[in-house]
Amino acid sequence: MTVKDRQRKEKKVHIVQAAAKVFAQKGFSRTVMADIAVEAGIGKGTIYEYFDSKEDLFFAVFQWFVHKIGVETRVRVSALGGSASERLEALNDSLINSWLEMEELYTLIMEFWAASSSSQMKGKFKGAFREGYSEFRHIVSALIRDGIDRGEFRSDVDAESVAAALVGTWDALLLQAWFDDAFDPFATARSFMSALIGGLKKEW
Amino acid sequence: MTVKDRQRKEKKVHIVQAAAKVFAQKGFSRTVMADIAVEAGIGKGTIYEYFDSKEDLFFAVFQWFVHKIGVETRVRVSALGGSASERLEALNDSLINSWLEMEELYTLIMEFWAASSSSQMKGKFKGAFREGYSEFRHIVSALIRDGIDRGEFRSDVDAESVAAALVGTWDALLLQAWFDDAFDPFATARSFMSALIGGLKKEW
Amino acid sequence: MTVKDRQRKEKKVHIVQAAAKVFAQKGFSRTVMADIAVEAGIGKGTIYEYFDSKEDLFFAVFQWFVHKIGVETRVRVSALGGSASERLEALNDSLINSWLEMEELYTLIMEFWAASSSSQMKGKFKGAFREGYSEFRHIVSALIRDGIDRGEFRSDVDAESVAAALVGTWDALLLQAWFDDAFDPFATARSFMSALIGGLKKEW
Amino acid sequence: MTVKDRQRKEKKVHIVQAAAKVFAQKGFSRTVMADIAVEAGIGKGTIYEYFDSKEDLFFAVFQWFVHKIGVETRVRVSALGGSASERLEALNDSLINSWLEMEELYTLIMEFWAASSSSQMKGKFKGAFREGYSEFRHIVSALIRDGIDRGEFRSDVDAESVAAALVGTWDALLLQAWFDDAFDPFATARSFMSALIGGLKKEW
DNA sequence: CATGAATGAGGCTTCATTCAT
DNA sequence: GATGAATGAAGCCTCATTCAT
Numbered sequence: 078m079t080v081k082d083r084q085r086k087e088k089k090v091h092i093v094q095a096a097a098k099v100f101a102q103k104g105f106s107r108t109v110m111a112d113i114a115v116e117a118g119i120g121k122g123t124i125y126e127y128f129d130s131k132e133d134l135f136f137a138v139f140q141w142f143v144h145k146i147g148v149e150t151r152v153r154v155s156a157l158g159g160s161a162s163e164r165l166e167a168l169n170d171s172l173i174n175s176w177l178e179m180e181e182l183y184t185l186i187m188e189f190w191a192a193s194s195s196s197q198m199k200g201k202f203k204g205a206f207r208e209g210y211s212e213f214r215h216i217v218s219a220l221i222r223d224g225i226d227r228g229e230f231r232s233d234v235d236a237e238s239v240a241a242a243l244v245g246t247w248d249a250l251l252l253q254a255w256f257d258d259a260f261d262p263f264a265t266a267r268s269f270m271s272a273l274i275g276g277l278k279k280e281w
Numbered sequence: 282m283t284v285k286d287r288q289r290k291e292k293k294v295h296i297v298q299a300a301a302k303v304f305a306q307k308g309f310s311r312t313v314m315a316d317i318a319v320e321a322g323i324g325k326g327t328i329y330e331y332f333d334s335k336e337d338l339f340f341a342v343f344q345w346f347v348h349k350i351g352v353e354t355r356v357r358v359s360a361l362g363g364s365a366s367e368r369l370e371a372l373n374d375s376l377i378n379s380w381l382e383m384e385e386l387y388t389l390i391m392e393f394w395a396a397s398s399s400s401q402m403k404g405k406f407k408g409a410f411r412e413g414y415s416e417f418r419h420i421v422s423a424l425i426r427d428g429i430d431r432g433e434f435r436s437d438v439d440a441e442s443v444a445a446a447l448v449g450t451w452d453a454l455l456l457q458a459w460f461d462d463a464f465d466p467f468a469t470a471r472s473f474m475s476a477l478i479g480g481l482k483k484e485w
Numbered sequence: 486m487t488v489k490d491r492q493r494k495e496k497k498v499h500i501v502q503a504a505a506k507v508f509a510q511k512g513f514s515r516t517v518m519a520d521i522a523v524e525a526g527i528g529k530g531t532i533y534e535y536f537d538s539k540e541d542l543f544f545a546v547f548q549w550f551v552h553k554i555g556v557e558t559r560v561r562v563s564a565l566g567g568s569a570s571e572r573l574e575a576l577n578d579s580l581i582n583s584w585l586e587m588e589e590l591y592t593l594i595m596e597f598w599a600a601s602s603s604s605q606m607k608g609k610f611k612g613a614f615r616e617g618y619s620e621f622r623h624i625v626s627a628l629i630r631d632g633i634d635r636g637e638f639r640s641d642v643d644a645e646s647v648a649a650a651l652v653g654t655w656d657a658l659l660l661q662a663w664f665d666d667a668f669d670p671f672a673t674a675r676s677f678m679s680a681l682i683g684g685l686k687k688e689w
Numbered sequence: 690m691t692v693k694d695r696q697r698k699e700k701k702v703h704i705v706q707a708a709a710k711v712f713a714q715k716g717f718s719r720t721v722m723a724d725i726a727v728e729a730g731i732g733k734g735t736i737y738e739y740f741d742s743k744e745d746l747f748f749a750v751f752q753w754f755v756h757k758i759g760v761e762t763r764v765r766v767s768a769l770g771g772s773a774s775e776r777l778e779a780l781n782d783s784l785i786n787s788w789l790e791m792e793e794l795y796t797l798i799m800e801f802w803a804a805s806s807s808s809q810m811k812g813k814f815k816g817a818f819r820e821g822y823s824e825f826r827h828i829v830s831a832l833i834r835d836g837i838d839r840g841e842f843r844s845d846v847d848a849e850s851v852a853a854a855l856v857g858t859w860d861a862l863l864l865q866a867w868f869d870d871a872f873d874p875f876a877t878a879r880s881f882m883s884a885l886i887g888g889l890k891k892e893w
Numbered sequence: 894c895a896t897g898a899a900t901g902a903g904g905c906t907t908c909a910t911t912c913a914t
Numbered sequence: 915g916a917t918g919a920a921t922g923a924a925g926c927c928t929c930a931t932t933c934a935t
Binding site for chain 2: 103183231237241245249260267271
């Protein structure tokens with residue numbers, strides 16, 4: 078039975094990945110179930126053996142995406158070393174880098190945003206987004222608090238707020254890069270980080 | 282004839298505003314033309330006297346929105362006074378404030394994002410977004426450069442990058458607030474600004 | 486406005502009649518909306534301007550049918566004259582006759598029966614059937630009671646029961662005729678009526 | 690091999706009974722093969738080892754039903770004793786009784802009726818119905834003819850017609866009871882029978 | 894100009910049936 | 915023989931768009 082369960086799970090993931098690709102290319106409403114079936118190399122009806130509806134599948138793609146990002150980010154963070162400033166800057170580079178590598182998935186995020194505001198499942202989407210952002214903020218704020226604790230950053234810094242802003246900044250720089258090929262999120266982020274870190278550091 | 286033209290223009294705007302409301306409530310694809318007609322108090326066919334298609338109307342809503350935001354922001358900025366730091370902080374408050382006031386329109390932006398990545402008109406959407414962001418960055422970077430020129434900010438600050446990051450931060454804090462009712466973008470933004478401005482300022 | 490309403494009603498009836506024809510030929514589930522549209526000479530989507538769903542249309546056909554039968558029967562009964570026995574026999578002839586004339590609609594009734602037991606709207610179907618039978622029984626029992634009041638029939642006859650049985654008998658003889666081309670509902674009904682009326686009449 | 694054949698037959702009957710239950714609950718088209726498999730406690734594919742198609746299975750259910758009714762009725766009739774009148778009345782009670790006991794199967798009959806008028810196999814259904822009714826009429830008419838031969842009933846009574854009508858009456862009273870919970874087929878049938886038998890009996 | 898009744902292309906979903914295991 | 919995962923034909927319904935009034 079466990080073998081069967083595993084196979085079933087693998088097939089679900091297979092479909093989800095095929096769907097992710099098509100959704101990323103065409104967006105949710107312009108995507109047709111038949112396209113996903115073709116992409117996954119299966120019959121149209123088979124999708125419904127694994128997912129209840131198009132929306133259900135879309136949400137599964139969303140969850141898979143959130144999970145994937147979460148795992149990758151945690152791996153990235155755990156690999157960091159050095160002072161808090163160095164780790165922040167390294168995280169900055171690492172994140173921007175990894176996101177630039179999966180540019181083709183930006184569309185998905187925008188579709189997720191739209192789904193979180195107008196889909197019938199908007200509650201579920203919002204909830205998952207909320208948790209994802211929350212987790213990400215905690216990772217970053219822990220890093221900043223660590224800098225404060227070490228005496229590297231000023232003690233009057235509001236770690237939570239700065240973390241929230243940073244998280245948002247990464248988001249938004251990539252968004253601007255998405256709109257503007259001439260925009261260099263990498264350079265922009267570095268310049269910004271150096272200014273921000275200047276503001277965080279203890280003056281003496 | 283000019284009178285007629287004016288009337289025509291007014292009716293277009295009327296339809297656009299009605300459409301904006303409905304699109305904001307239901308998103309693009311779940312919105313049906315009939316709803317817009319009802320909201321505008323006109324016949325379904327009349328919409329097609331003013332717009333070529335649903336997408337065309339949606340793009341008109343987008344343009345109207347971008348224009349509206351642009352005007353409001355410029356007005357807001359031109360009203361600022363004081364030192365560069367003070368003006369940045371005032372702009373921060375002002376922007377967050379004004380956006381919180383039109384929460385019901387967030388949905389629209391997310392729909393615009395989605396449209397800019399998957400709609401048939403994605404080129405047009407991306408272009409308008411690019412220009413909007415660019416304009417906004419210029420406004421903010423001018424403010425920062427002014428601070429540098431006045432000797433208030435450090436001369437090695439990259440005004441463009443910081444501006445880009447700030448613009449993105451506002452975007453993204455509001456997004457996080459959209460997902461999480463417990464998230465206070467106002468307080469977060471202020472804390473963050475004070476840290477950032479600390480990093481911008483000349484040490485002496 | 487009344488003109489428009491009238492036109493709308495006429496079109497509804499037009500669709501109902503087209504649908505009745507197709508449902509009678511193919512039954513409910515083998516009937517395809519497109520067939521009805523073709524039969525009615527309209528577009529597929531137009532049906533949905535007048536009816537919510539296939540089931541809704543089917544129920545409308547049912548109601549139209551019940552109404553039609555009701556009206557025809559009342560007309561038939563009101564035209565009867567003579568003694569109670571004569572009127573019963575005349576009604577017998579008249580009903581069998583009229584039903585034989587619309588043989589092509591038998592299928593509909595059987596579909597209605599099936600719908601009343603397994604359709605999602607079975608409650609509504611059962612209710613309408615109940616009322617239809619009830620009305621029919623009242624008509625016949627009134628006739629029999631009249632015969633009792635006139636002293637033509639025995640006073641210990643249970644008019645309601647006999648009416649119910651008679652109504653059922655007509656139903657069932659036609660059903661048997663439907664199954665068996667060699668079965669003559671006309672002759673059978675007459676023989677039976679004479680025996681039954683013999684049992685109703687006062688002996689003296 | 691005979692053992693295997695018997696086992697095969699038993700399994701067929703098992704499936705038929707499971708199918709009968711599901712068809713009775715949901716009707717033909719709303720029934721899905723998977724439900725039947727679950728009810729029978731077997732795999733979906735197994736049904737196709739025993740029956741060619743859904744329609745084929747449905748027809749098998751029909752035949753099983755007709756057979757079952759036929760056997761039960763013959764048993765019932767053979768148990769009757771007394772005068773012809775008494776046997777008719779006893780048969781009346783017995784039939785109504787037994788049908789009331791299997792109310793949950795009425796739905797099946799209505800489905801069979803519908804199938805006999807619109808299914809692809811309507812010829813076969815009609816044929817079986819014809820034979821079933823014919824057999825039933827013969828049973829009843831034999832009873833009546835016996836009454837005539839004994840000098841209990843009038844010799845000018847048309848036994849065939851009265852039998853046909855009686856058979857139909859039972860059918861239709863149960864149908865009316867199906868539609869109307871307040872309708873008492875038992876009492877109605879008895880009152881009717883007494884009137885009818887009065888018309889059959891010799892006056893002297 | 895304004896309208897809304899009519900349209901039909903198109904998509905999601907169901908489910909009887911097949912067939913590899 | 916038994917199974918149930920896979921299939922794809924088929925059908926209901928939606929809705930952007932048209933056009934006669």
